[in-house]
Amino acid sequence: MSYSPDQLADLIAEMVGKLDTVIDSGLLGATYDIAFRFMSSPDPSEVVDFCVVATAFTLKAGMPGSVGFVHTVPVANYVLTLRVGGSLSPTTGTAVGTVTISPAGVFTFATAGSGDTIIPAGSLIKLVAPATIDVGISGLAFTIKA
Missing domain, CATH: 2.60.120 (Jelly Rolls)
Known part of the structure; x- marks a missing residue:
């Protein structure tokens, strides 16, 4: 499967957003x-x-x-x-x-x-x-x- 640069940028932005939500929740396993x-x-x-x-x-x-x-x-x-x-x-x-x-x-x-x-x-x-x-x-x- 290959992605265009725009698709990769969108995918990365989505993943970073999800990671920020987990970090902000304080529930990252600490x-x-x-x-x-x-x-x-x-x-x-x-x-x-x-x-x-x-x-x-x-x-x-x-x-x-x-x-x-x-x-x-x-x-x-x-x-x-x-x-x-x-x-x-x-x-x-x-x-x-x-x-x-x-x-x-x-x-x-x-x-x-x-x-x-x-x-x-x-x-x-x-x-x-x-x-x-x-x-x-x-x-x-x-x-x-x-």
Whole structure:
């Protein structure tokens, strides 16, 4: 198959346009680490920590590669909710995942759906404590690998 110079120029322009779209989306396969932490047991349903992301990224199903540390383990499973969007109110935005810390100190990261979730640039991401207080948990830190 051969192309005229004009056809080649059009084909190249089309491909560059598609590549620009992929690059601008922030989804070119780069990883994005987001760290959350707190020192003492939060109040029920408190927004414990939050951030605004500068670059769009994909939150992979199950958040593979995410890691956590807890200094003092909870009495029972402690489930924190990750919410995207809305305000700093703990009930606004969309729940996109959970982080569960067991009494043995094991972290389980889960996404809200079975697939990946795209988080747009400029999104507010907040970490919301469970509705039930656990006075035992303290010194928690985890990083989501997206």
